Amino acid sequence: MASVQVPASGHLDNRLLAHLPGEAFALLRPDLRQTIIPAGMIMLEAGRPIEKIYFPQTGLASLLVVTRDGGAIESSTIGREGAVGLHCGLGDRLSFTRAVAQIGGRFSVLRAARFAQIVQDFPDVRNLISNYTEVLWAETQQIAACNAVHDASSRLCRWLLQSADRVGSDQLTLTQEFLAQMLGVRRTTVTLLAQALQKKGVIKYSRGQISILERGALEACACECYHVIQDDRLPGSVGVRL
């Protein structure tokens, strides 16, 4: 893992960091490290203390609920609009879910203990944490409902749109195995559903790379959950400002 000091502009690709009050960011800045995290790396493990906070700049993280037989299903996705483990700024916390890098990329990393120190002196940062946690909670509820009542194809479309928004690109680098795990279905199911979307000209899939060709058509194939959890809509709909 490469770890280097970068200009503030790199860290500020993450919208939560960009929202911090200037004074708080200036204090955190010397402790923020930019790291390239490869796809598949586990950032937090369920039941373990949260020691670091990860702010995605270009990558994408997934929160997974892991079952006893080793199966896992995604409960939330975190991209440049959020952070993994942010709530430990309120005090020592154990992670309830596993957090894994879904799409590799640049992340800003901060020690949890340092973040907690700074939070004590800045009520605005405390509010930001609690607002973000509420938004994440709302999203998780929506995704729980989505996993239960929507068909695999509309969930696949929702997932592609949401992930594209959160990495800021219509080209996603990820394997069908991973996608299958996120949606809680077999790889063959994802392959066949992706083939159907490809035949319609909505997406293009080639070895580990998915491109969204027709965003409007993909939105029409997705369940309503995509619009509910869109980053520019969700905070307002639960009455908080991010």
Added chain:
Amino acid sequence: MPRYVFDLNTGREVFRDPDGMELADATAAEAHGAAVVREIIRNNKAQTSAWRLQIHTGEREPCFEILFASVDDSIRHLPLKVQALVRQGSSTTASLMETFQAVQLTLLRAKAAIARSRKHPYIAASDGVRI
């Protein structure tokens, strides 16, 4: 372990599985196929009962197929006789759709043959293969 590929035939279109999957034997392939069918059926608003999952070997030799209605748990509450009727109906629909596909292909081939005999350009393809 042998490789099996799983193609989805909706009656209107066929979606091919380009990679397939390595599985212990035909029984494992059938179990995998049935699980995939259930995942596609689950919460699906489309009428899927006449869809089929067609399982081939890695060399694309046909093995067997699974009619969606045969693993559809949503008809389990119906009396056995009615369940049998649903399956029979779906199976007939699937055969009918298959016949349509074959007729369409024959028509396309005939059109191509006529056009070419008149030295007219004609480009058509089925499953990525030129007709």
